[in-house]
Amino acid sequence: MKKILGLGLRLAFVCALAAGILASVYRVTSPIIEEGARQEKLRKLRFVLPGADRLEVRQIKGREITLGYAGQELVEAAIEVAPHGYSGSIRLLVGVSTTGRVVRRIAVLSDKETPGLGNKIHDYWFLQQFVGKDAEHLQLKKDAPQGTIDAISAATISSRAVTNGVQQAVRDVQDLLADLSSLREGTAKNRG
Amino acid sequence: MPTTWKDFTTGIIRENPTLRLMIGLCPTLAVSTTATGALGMGLATTFVLVGSNLSISLFRKLIPIELRIPIFIVIISTFVTTIDYVMMAYFPAIHRTLGVYVPLIVVNCIILGRAEAFAYHHTALSSILDGLGMGTGFTGGITLLGIFREVLGNNTFFQVSALGTHFQPMILMILPPGAFLLIGFLIAGLNAVTRKGGKG
Numbered sequence: 001m002k003k004i005l006g007l008g009l010r011l012a013f014v015c016a017l018a019a020g021i022l023a024s025v026y027r028v029t030s031p032i033i034e035e036g037a038r039q040e041k042l043r044k045l046r047f048v049l050p051g052a053d054r055l056e057v058r059q060i061k062g063r064e065i066t067l068g069y070a071g072q073e074l075v076e077a078a079i080e081v082a083p084h085g086y087s088g089s090i091r092l093l094v095g096v097s098t099t100g101r102v103v104r105r106i107a108v109l110s111d112k113e114t115p116g117l118g119n120k121i122h123d124y125w126f127l128q129q130f131v132g133k134d135a136e137h138l139q140l141k142k143d144a145p146q147g148t149i150d151a152i153s154a155a156t157i158s159s160r161a162v163t164n165g166v167q168q169a170v171r172d173v174q175d176l177l178a179d180l181s182s183l184r185e186g187t188a189k190n191r192g
Numbered sequence: 193m194p195t196t197w198k199d200f201t202t203g204i205i206r207e208n209p210t211l212r213l214m215i216g217l218c219p220t221l222a223v224s225t226t227a228t229g230a231l232g233m234g235l236a237t238t239f240v241l242v243g244s245n246l247s248i249s250l251f252r253k254l255i256p257i258e259l260r261i262p263i264f265i266v267i268i269s270t271f272v273t274t275i276d277y278v279m280m281a282y283f284p285a286i287h288r289t290l291g292v293y294v295p296l297i298v299v300n301c302i303i304l305g306r307a308e309a310f311a312y313h314h315t316a317l318s319s320i321l322d323g324l325g326m327g328t329g330f331t332g333g334i335t336l337l338g339i340f341r342e343v344l345g346n347n348t349f350f351q352v353s354a355l356g357t358h359f360q361p362m363i364l365m366i367l368p369p370g371a372f373l374l375i376g377f378l379i380a381g382l383n384a385v386t387r388k389g390g391k392g
Contacts (some may be wrong), residue, residue, distance in 0.1 A: 011262060011263065014263050015266055018269075021270055025277055026277060029277040029281040032281040033281045037284075115346070115366045116345055116346055116361065116363040
C-alpha cells in the first residue's frame, strides 16, 4: 500500500512538472500562432480581393463575408465555400467582383485531394481559368455547352468540385449582397 | 572516447532505425511524399529523441523501474507537444504539410525504444549522442525516401523542377504503394552496400 502511494506520488510529480512546462510553452507560442493565422487569413483575403483598399468582415444570414471597398464604393466581396472533393472538403476562398458578378481570384485554403492528381487544383493554369467568369459559365466544358472550365486530366471529380464550389460562391455573394442592400435601404428609410 | 563516438555512429548506418531496425516506419511511409516534409519530420523527431534521451538519462536513477514506461511517455509527449506548438508558431507551412503526424511522434517506436533500451542505462553524454545518431539515421532514411518519391512521382526535388519536361512523373510513387516499393529498394540497396564479403 505504502509503495503504491509512493509510486503514485512520483508519477503525479512528473505529470505536474510536465504540465507546468507545457503551460509556459503554450503561453509563449499561442499569441504567435494566433497572429500568424490572422496574418495568413488577411494575406489570402488581400489576394482574392486585389482591387480593394479597405476590408470589412460582416456576418449576413450567419455567414461570414468580407466586403472590399475602393474608397467609399463596394467593389468586391469574398466568401468561403467548402465543396466536397474526391476525399474530403476542399476549402476555397472566392473573391467576387460586385459590379460584374464575376470571379476576381480564388485561393485554395485546404484540401485532401490525391497528391499528383487532385491536388493539381492548386496549379496556376487551373485557378486562372475562373478569373472573370460569371456563374453561368462556371461549369466544366464536359458538363455543359456553356461551360468554360477545362478539367484537370484524371481528376474530374476534384475539378468539378472546385468549379461547382466557385459557382456556388458567386451565387452566395449575390444573395448576401442583395440582403445587405435591402438592409441598408431599410435603415435609410427609417432615418428618412 | 571511442565508445561515445560509436554511440553516435551506430544509428546512422549499422543500426539505422528505418532501413535496418525497421522501426518508426509509419511516419516514414506516410510523410515522405515530399523531401521537405520528410526532412521536417526527421528534424522534429530528432529533437524529441535527443530531448527525451537526455532527460531520461539525467533522471534515470530517480525513475523507479515499475513506473518507467508511463514516465517515459509523459516526458516524450511533453517534448512532442512543445515541438508541435513551436512548429505551428514559427514554421506554419511545414506544420501544415506534416499535419497529424507531428503529435503522432509520441508513438514513434524509435523514441520509446531508445529511451528503454539506451537512455535508461547510459550517461547523459552517451544518450545525447545516441539520440543524435538515431535521429540522423531516421532523418537520412526518411529524407532519402522523400527525395526519391518526389523526384520520381512529381518530377521535383525540394519543390524545384528536377528531371526536365521529358520525364513523365510516376504518380504511383507519391501514392502509398510507391512508399512501400521504394523503401524496399532502399533497404536492399543499403544491404548490398554494407554486406561484408561472402554470402550475406
